[in-house]
Amino acid sequence: VQPMINMLLYKSVTLLTVLFIGTTLGQNSTTSVDSSQNHTLSEFVVGGGDAGPTPYQASLQRHKSHFCGGTIIDSRWILTAAHCLSELRPSDVTVLVGTTQLSRGGFRLRADQFFQHPSWDRTKALNDIGLVRIKGLMLTMRGKVEKATFGGDFVRSGTEATVTGWGGTRQNGGPLSDKLQFVRVRVLGEQDCQARLSNIGPMHICTFSREGQGVCGGDSGGPLASADGTVIGVVSFGVGYPPDKGCAAGLPDGFARVSHFNSWIRDTMKSRRFG
Known part of the structure; x- marks a missing residue:
């Protein structure tokens, strides 16, 4: 499994790896x-369900x-x-x-x-x-x-989107799912995200649904897609705070903004x- 990145985004950071499907x-x-x-399975989306064809x-x-x-x-x-x-x-x-x-x-x-x-x-x-x-x-x-269609226009706050991946399905990571998982999330405004995390800029998209839903280890690199199927983000990081709460602990997840x-x-x- 790819080593996780050390990121200075919060006092306690849990880095996550995400994934998705093909042709x-x-x-x-x-x-x-x-x-x-x-297959040695890793981790996937927390709080989601089985994804359809992707x-x-x-x-x-x-x-x-x-x-x-x-x-x-x-x-x-x-x-x-x-x-x-x-x-x-x-x-x-x-x-x-x-x-x-x-x-x-x-x-x-x-x-x-x-x-x-x-x-x-x-x-x-x-x-x-x-x-x-x-x-x-x-x-x-x-x-x-x-x-996939990718990039598109600058994605605004409040946009609904879907994350897919085979990463951990529990807040403590847990086993990978054999089946692709999805979870629906909402894009946060840059200022809202900056209020909770540091080093956030226009190159990022932050999303949040609720505590108990989000990305986890094994999801990194996977897609964040808007309602029309355009891939607008690439899973980059998730933040767990306090450390014992792990994934989907109530803080935003971070993505590379594809349009940037x-x-x-x-x-x-x-x-x-x-x-």
Whole structure:
């Protein structure tokens, strides 16, 4: 499992890793998943329920074990959090797409190259956004593997959104869920979030539902989607305070605001599509 980031967001911080789903691929890059395989499950969304088809969701895996989520945004590209790619080599990572269950169905893609935002600051969770380029091309399969619409306009306070992931489902983390989970949340205004957390700026989205609902370990890198399905955020961090309350403890969850990084994402995909 990817080491968690140390972030100076509150006196006591619980860092979290989040995830999501995907597509069918070209033969050179894909391997179908044997439903009899055993997976080491990590953690997922707290206080949510089983998600329906989420064809842009992806699971980043090492040794066939989930550690972070991601979003399919192009035939060769997965959007995720920069911290999910830290201290790993592309050859260590496969991407599972085309399923809402870790233990059955879907296809595995091989990672080819990682790109972390050049201004990513792991200590303050700034610019926590990254891209995984896969080997070969994914083939879309309607309802199973599709690229997401991403970015969009600046998301305003009060917007309803949905987080999906396979992370911990209990406030103390607990086991990973085999089935993709979802929870509905509401976007907080920047000032409201700054009143509760430090180092929050226009590059972030904060969300809150209620105590007992939110992201947890294993959710990092996964999508936050608006009501029309546009991916507006990438799971970056969750905060537990006091420490013994763990995940979804009554403070906002933090996401990289995708619209803030549209230019970097598109420029990177265009300039590094091949080679």
